[in-house]
Amino acid sequence: MSVTFEISPGGALHGTLRMPGDKSVSHRSVMLGALAEGITEVDGFLEGADSLATLAAFEAMGIAVEHPEPGRLVIHGRGLDGLQSPASPLDLGNSGTSMRLLSGLLAGQRFDSTLIGDASLSGRPMRRVTDPLTQMGARIDSTAKGTAPLHIHGNQPLHGIDYALPVASAQIKSALLLAGLYASGTTRITEPAPTRDHTERMLTALGAEVVRDGASVVLNGRPPLRGTALTVPADISSAAFFLVGASIAPGSDLHLPGVGINTTRTGIIDIPRPMGASIELENRHTQGGEPVADVHIQGQQLHGIDIPEALVPLAIDEFPVLFVAAACAEGITTLRGA
Structure with missing residues (x-):
């Protein structure tokens, strides 16, 4: 049986319309707010499945988050060394951003952790992230195909590297910068083309010194991060x-x-x-x-x-x-x- 759809012009668009919060910035507000000292207040947080998966992961690692109203978070940051070992694998649903960025962040922790996701996320390649993290000293086990689950070993001393991204990717760049927070020395990442710089901007807003040197981003390890007010x-x-x-x-x-x-x-x-x-x-x-x-x-x-x-x-x-x-x-x- 055939189905016929009729589409008619809808006319002009008038008025004022507020869009939902930016997902990329929402992810990072939780991650970096958790690593900062003190309270980070977030307005405009996107209440979507992916960013809520990031939020749940940090709550599972001991971060207290108040949620007084939709779109608003009060994150009680515990500093770079304040995360606690989760009692079970961190389920990130379908969020590739969460898994790739957390791979870098968790590589510098004192505890072991495991990242899992749904069937779609479990089929996505992760070696583009895990390989350079391994160069920094991380130990991350994956499947034979380089996919999740990712088992991240704690207590691994990380060191900064000078890494040229083979492809332009804000997620890989961000994962390496998050690992660079815990690394000795300097982490330098060179991009073949510009990518989203939300991580660099938010790190700077929280007090880290992130230097843009031509096509490269430079970060020295263990910068102090301070909680602040963020609007997504x-x-x-x-x-x-x-x-x-x-x-x-x-x-x-x-x-x-x-x-x-x-x-x-x-x-x-x-x-x-x-x-x-x-x-x-x-x-x-x-x-x-x-x-x-x-x-x-x-x-x-x-x-x-x-x-x-x-x-x-x-x-x-x-x-x-x-x-x-x-x-x-x-x-x-x-x-x-x-």
Whole structure:
């Protein structure tokens, strides 16, 4: 039996819409808040399955977290050496970010730990993370295929390394930086292309000295981290759908307040603009080390462009919705280098 779907134009988009909190920043707020001395208050935390898996893992390692209302956390940090051995494996569900970043963080602990996940996460490759961590002195056992469960041995002295990422990956970079917190000497990571720098920004907000040296990120081991107030920006990836919707619907006038405009993720803004989109960034400011702005979009007729290759890494997660904009634009839009 066939099924027929009828799609009708929905009209213009008007009003003000608050996006959910950024997932990448939510993960890191829990991890680094737990490692800081004192209290870290988090507003805008994303109440999604992945970030809640990270939260549960740290609660299982002895971190007290108050949850007074949705989106708000009060994390009682215990310092770099304050985590406790969990009573059972840490189940991270489907969160690859949690597993990869925790691999680095737990490599420097005094206790053994095991990371597990669902069937999907258990099939994802982890050697791109575990191999450089091994170079730092970590001992991590995985399956013969290099997948989870990951058994991380404690009491392993870590040392800083100078590591060139074979592929651009914010998760691998972040895992090595988190291990670098516990390493002797200096950890230097060189990227083949820019990746999200949420970890570096939040480490700096908590008091660590993170140096950007060209394509490299440099961190000295055991910096003191101090609890602070963090506001998680609205997620630019979630905003992308409404941003494109308002751009292609004539007569639209939409405001998206408090959106994170981290320069490593603004392709969803920088690509539609030369297509003719009216996207203005208002009330620019910084919160928790992250650049934030209110995004104002008005509907316009778009036209096709050759997307600059330099912008491709900045919109790698948003191309499906950008293709909708391209389909509604006059002329041809060409993407290369993705």
